Amino acid sequence: MSTVRNTARADAPAETRPAAPGTLATITLVAGREISTRLRSRSFIISTAILMLVVLGSVVVGGLISQNAEAPKVAVVGSAAGVVAGTPGLTAIDAADRDAGERMLRASEVSAVVVSSGAGSDPVGVTVIGLDSAPREVINALSLRPTVEILEPASQDGALIYFVALGFGLVFLMSALTFGQTIALSVVEEKQTRIVEILMSTIPVRTLLAGKVIGNSIMAFGQIVAIGALAVIGMVATGQRVLLGSIGAPIVWFIVFFAIGFVLLAALFAASAALVSRAEDVGAVISPVTMLVMIPYFLVIFFNDNETVLTIMSYVPFSAPVGMPMRVFLGTAQWWEPLLSLAILVATTVIVLGFAARIYSNSLLRTGARVTLTEALKG
Structure with a gap:
């Protein structure tokens, strides 16, 4: 009977393992994976193209109407x-x-x-x-x-106020819901297929959450910047330079507020989705976050000329990305108010990120029945 002899020397040096990537490198890796996944998604490309065409079309039509008016x-x-x-x-x-x-x-x-x-x-x-x-x-x-x-001074034309409010509200709603729901479905899919167990064996759970939030936030921010640039180009091409002069600063503030506000919403979408283990349950568990996205849209549509409502919206973190740019457009906001509102939004985002990370960490490996919010916070 033959035997297999181990020819390796006992005193041979152990195989050197590659050093584990640092936290920043891991976050970059996860974020890059999220970005590449979105860019390969046909539904994302089609929805983005449709949204950009709607924005460009509205700008061009507005310019043609103004030129052909009697x-x-x-x-x-x-x-x-x-x-x-x-x-x-x-x-x-x-x-x-x-x-x-x-x-x-x-x-x-x-x-x-x-x-x-x-x-x-x-x-x-x-x-x-x-x-x-x-x-x-x-x-x-x-x-x-x-x-x-x-005779009766007013800050802006009523029709123009409505269309600007519609633009801010619609872009905020579509972008936040599109990328927020994408994050939620990604979390549940990884949890349902148990891929998350493999990921967490090499990647800390908070690092995984950070990569998902940052990757999707970059995509959402890029979409908003592209839409804003397209709107500016459309107004210049159609000779609406007067309108561009009044709406340029509000667009910039909208982009800044959205960039931070979406990080807050993305963390909430990811944490909420971690509470369930089936894709069928995602809609119910993220419905409170979805309401936080929809409420500012309806408020700015129905109360776009109500200074009291807009002032409250501009200081509530979830509606500030829509409320404050509208007040800047109307000229009712003091120079320091956008800075104060932005500081409140940043502070709220930091606090929410802490709670979201705790919920995400305590729920990600728990399968079966839905994890309650109390259980997720206690761990």
Whole structure:
């Protein structure tokens, strides 16, 4: 009977194992895996393309509508009729006096009232009267800038406020839900297939969570930046530079607030999903986080001109990414308010990350019945 002899020397040096990667390298590895997975997802590419086309289409349509709008009607009083008559792009309607013209303006029969200013120093010789804002079309149609009076001052046009609010709310809702639900499904899939047991044998659980949150946050941030850049390019290409001047700063603040706010939401999505072991249960367990994403959207749509509601939204961490940019656009926020709101958001995100990491760590290896929030916090 033959035997196999071990020819290795007892005093031979043990095989040197490669050093384990550091925490930063591991987080980078997990984040890179999340990013590459999303980029290979056909559904992600299609949804992103559709969202960007909707944004670009709305900007282009808005520009075409503004260019093809009919000539604004203006009520003219006395000698002002001669100035308006020689101005292309305006339709003059005679008014008996200034009071009659203002009645027509309040009844929305005309866009503005043009009266003789009677001031020798006025280069145009007329005064343009608007209802709640300066009638830009009328002012731009005149060869020189006249004196402007506002009967009932308002910060922005009502239709423009609505569309800006719709844009911020819709982009926030779509991006947060898309990437948040992706994180949740990824966590449950790894837990259901027990891949997480293999991962946790080599990767600390908090490092795994950090990589998932950072990877998806980078993707969400990149999507928001691309949408913002596309909107700016669209406004420049369609000649809407005046609108760009008023909405440029709000877009920048929206990107900054979203970048931090999504980290908070991503941690909550991941922690919530770790409580269950089946993909069928994900919808129920992440529904509270989904509500936190949907509430700001509906608030900004229905209360986009309510200063009280917007002020509260701008200081609540979950709605600040929508509320504060809207107040910056409306010009109702002091210079220090976005900085204070951002500080509150950062502090809240740090606290939530701590709780989310604890829930995630205590629930990830527990299969079967749903883990309650109390059990997850206690460990």
